[in-house]
Amino acid sequence: MADRVLLFCIFFSFCFASVLSRTLPVGSENTAFLDVSASVQKTLFLFSSDFGSTKMPNQREETSSSSSVSSLSFELHSRSALHRAQHKDYKSLTLARLDRDSARVKSLQARLDLAIRGVTKLDLKPVDTEFETENFEGPVISGTSQGSGEYFSRVGIGHPPTEAYMVLDTGSDVNWVQCAPCADCYQQTDPIFEPAASSSYAQLTCDTRQCKSLDVSECRNDTCLYQVSYGDGSYTVGDFVTETITFGNSNSANKIAIGCGHNNEGLFVGAAGLLGLGGGMLSFPSQINASSFSYCLVDRDSDSASTLEFNSATPPNAVTAPLVRNHKVDTFYYLQLTGISVGGQPLSIPPTFQLDDNGEGGVIIDSGTAVTRLQTETYNSLRDAFVRGTKHLPSTSGAALFDTCYNLSSMKKVEVPTVSFHFSNGKTWSLPAKNYLIPVDSAGTFCLAFAPSSSSLSIIGNVQQQGTRVSYDLADSLVGFSPNEC
16 A cells, blocks of 8 residues: 555656646746746835835945955945835836936937047136036036936045945046035935045145046136036036045045035935046046956845945956947947847847947946947847747737836746847856846836937946946956856
């Protein structure tokens, strides 16, 4: 009798396993699984009373035993962890994010267009002792449009250091913070920085290298004034100075050129200012002579944190891509992307994927842009290939800039074609499904997180970078992608 029971159990287990193998599709390198249930739960958690229960740091945490700038590391937080969503549901939040993102992309493209046309530096109109913003003119030079900063870090400014949240932006070079006295300042989480309380505060004169490197500047009594304007009309205007920037309990960088903004307009979601991570000489990495920096962008719907690190080695498992620069504008980081595949099948890529001698075309990677933008022909090819590979999924109407969406409300887990980027050195970066098929509401609507662009410039955005440590090896001109290295 016992033997019969044992045989029955073995037979039943074999049959049950066979049924499961036929019910659940077997993935391959050409397909990826999306956990629909987990994604939907995150959208709901974002609006729950438990979200934000992770304690935000009030004091700097020691992240390195060194007191020099040879190694710097500090915490990085998503926008949602710092600024509680004021939207009624996840769909309205998504639409607001996409609106911000569109303004961001337009401003990046405008910055590049100006540079290609040779507009690299403008002077401010003469100003009085007060900062009258209507007297200023200048190019759009970044993409942190109204409230579009998506990732922040806690930074100490001055000596002794004053704590402040700063937006991180690889599409900007100029570092700045709101300063007293304020002619006009937006609301921020921390107190306004008080220059008089800092012993390391020093104004820059007009003949300094830092002042001459500004895109928009003016002199007043031989002191340097700056302006940075953004895509939606937001701006910051004030004195260009040097200050001490502090990380951890003891790490600091001295005499960093920053803007001390007395007149600032925009909704920067509680942040005190911006830390520029671009490739220009005024960016923070350039000013500390960093040989590298890296970040891992946590899920934007999470209240967890990761790190931004300087002078740290690229993880050994990283997929690397050659890093190139545009001689027309040194802010942006261009990748030598040679191809994209969907479900293992390569797409037809137009010549605009390559940066030309005039500074047009090419592909940049950007921390502030959310959704990857592709030249329209390339996007259409990617979308059509993805649609062919998802005929088993019920489609639904689009949302905002997304035209390829699915109703996954009745599903817990789905299999989709893998989307991969191919680089000129033969390396391939394959994205997790959650980095290109994302929820736009809490009802189970998911959309392909790519968008077309009429510009020749393509942008790899932060949705595709989430959960991956992105390492910028400035010494060897490489960008590394390391999954699950947060």
